[in-house]
Amino acid sequence: MIADEATLARLMASAQDGDKAAYNVLLSEAGMWLERYFRRRVPPSQLDDLVQDVLLAIHNKRATYDPTRPFMPWMAAIARYRWVDHLRKVYKHESKEIEDDDAVQDSEEEVTLARVSLERLFSHLNESQAEAIELVKIEGLSIREASQRTGQSESLVKVNIHRGLKKLAALVEKAD
Amino acid sequence: MNTSRENMIAGLADDLQPVRRITVQGGLLLVGFATLVAFGVSVAVFDFWFGMFEGEASSFFWVTNGLVLLLGLASAFALVMGGSPRVGQRENAPGWSAAMVAVLPMAAIIALFTGEANHVHEGLNDPVALMCTRASLAAAALVATASVLWLRRSAPVSIERSAWLVGLASGALGTFAYGITCPLDTVSHLGLWHVAPVAIAAVIGRIVVPPLIRW
Numbered sequence: 237m238i239a240d241e242a243t244l245a246r247l248m249a250s251a252q253d254g255d256k257a258a259y260n261v262l263l264s265e266a267g268m269w270l271e272r273y274f275r276r277r278v279p280p281s282q283l284d285d286l287v288q289d290v291l292l293a294i295h296n297k298r299a300t301y302d303p304t305r306p307f308m309p310w311m312a313a314i315a316r317y318r319w320v321d322h323l324r325k326v327y328k329h330e331s332k333e334i335e336d337d338d339a340v341q342d343s344e345e346e347v348t349l350a351r352v353s354l355e356r357l358f359s360h361l362n363e364s365q366a367e368a369i370e371l372v373k374i375e376g377l378s379i380r381e382a383s384q385r386t387g388q389s390e391s392l393v394k395v396n397i398h399r400g401l402k403k404l405a406a407l408v409e410k411a412d
Numbered sequence: 413m414n415t416s417r418e419n420m421i422a423g424l425a426d427d428l429q430p431v432r433r434i435t436v437q438g439g440l441l442l443v444g445f446a447t448l449v450a451f452g453v454s455v456a457v458f459d460f461w462f463g464m465f466e467g468e469a470s471s472f473f474w475v476t477n478g479l480v481l482l483l484g485l486a487s488a489f490a491l492v493m494g495g496s497p498r499v500g501q502r503e504n505a506p507g508w509s510a511a512m513v514a515v516l517p518m519a520a521i522i523a524l525f526t527g528e529a530n531h532v533h534e535g536l537n538d539p540v541a542l543m544c545t546r547a548s549l550a551a552a553a554l555v556a557t558a559s560v561l562w563l564r565r566s567a568p569v570s571i572e573r574s575a576w577l578v579g580l581a582s583g584a585l586g587t588f589a590y591g592i593t594c595p596l597d598t599v600s601h602l603g604l605w606h607v608a609p610v611a612i613a614a615v616i617g618r619i620v621v622p623p624l625i626r627w
Contacts, residue, residue: 254430263421288420295424297567297627299431300496313497317569408569409499 239265241308249303263291270315277319279376290318316357316408323373324401357407365400368393373401439492439562443581446558447484450551450589458547458593473597476516476606477588483509483610484584491559491577495566506580510614513584513607520603541605544594548609552586556617563625571622578625579617583610 239247244265250258270287278286293314301310358366364386371382372393383390463469486505493503559578568574587609594606 256425260425300567309499
């Protein structure tokens with residue numbers, strides 16, 4: 237069970253004041269939330285690295301959280317930012333099957349997840365860009381393999397990845 | 413949860429220190445203070461133009477500086493807000509303000525081509541154009557430095573947007589800080605040489621700022 241928005245916001249406010257116990261709980265809860273958030277958007281082998289990367293970013297930027305505002309959108313914006321950065325850095329990986337199990341979510345979190353979902357970011361890309369990023373950056377195919385799979389030329393795959401990531405970066409905070 | 417993450421969380425929690433929250437007001441104060449310093453330096457170097465309060469300034473002087481100030485305020489506010497991560501941001505006040513300011517050079521160009529420009533300081537041969545551009549950009553550099561320092565402390569998640577905003581805000585506020593010391597108040601001078609620094613600063617910001625604020 238992942239804590240609700242109000243609890244997370246309260247824990248974060250306490251953490252900003254130096255409450256170590258609250259911070260431990262907050263990061264644990266945030267870690268679980270992030271794990272589910274990223275599950276279908278990074279290969280399983282990279283999932284924990286990305287979650288830890290975001291937790292570290294939350295730690296380093298904790299002073300920027302405004303306790304009068306909701307916590308989840310703050311964390312989700314950081315998660316999106318680190319995720320796009322991660323996609324940029326990761327180029328070639330062994331192909332891994334993306335887990336396809338949808339975890340049961342409670343209704344409040346469903347709303348939050350729907351609002352900040354990574355899937356929604358992908359919906360802003362055109363089909364070719366989304367496909368190229370999915371295959372190369374997430375499934376770990378090489379450019380050549382992605383080219384063969386999609387029928388796009390290798391150059392076009394590269395261009396679509398470049399433009400798609402640029403668009404994703406611009407959408408980090410803009411998209412709902 | 414795996415052991416590696418548990419250890420990391422335990423380590424971070426153990427090292428936790430209270431932090432001073434970064435607020436929108438703090439960012440605005442910093443950018444505002446830098447603008448005041450830029451204004452003070454401009455006055456010290458070029459003297460304050462008291463004529464503006466004695467009826468010597470044309471209405472275009474007030475319109476230009478007013479619009480440039482508005483663009484600076486809108487951009488500075490958006491820049492500061494962008495330092496705090498959130499999703500669903502949609503405000504585009506800087507874009508609309510920039511569009512309004514872009515009307516000024518168009519007015520200047522129309523004035524030039526319709527024979528309105530008959531003053532030595534008007535048009536593309538304006539002898540003080542370079543000085544006004546340089547002085548505005550120097551003032552903008554002060555505001556840009558403060559903006560970048562603030563963004564480095566905060567957490568911008570739209571790097572390109574923040575970079576544009578640093579350029580726009582610093583260019584507009586810097587140009588305003590210098591602009592109200594400049595007694596040249598014709599359409600062509602103000603419309604060209606008190607708007608060009610804003611555009612130049614925006615482009616410089618877009619190119620130079622991203623590596624400085626990426627985290």
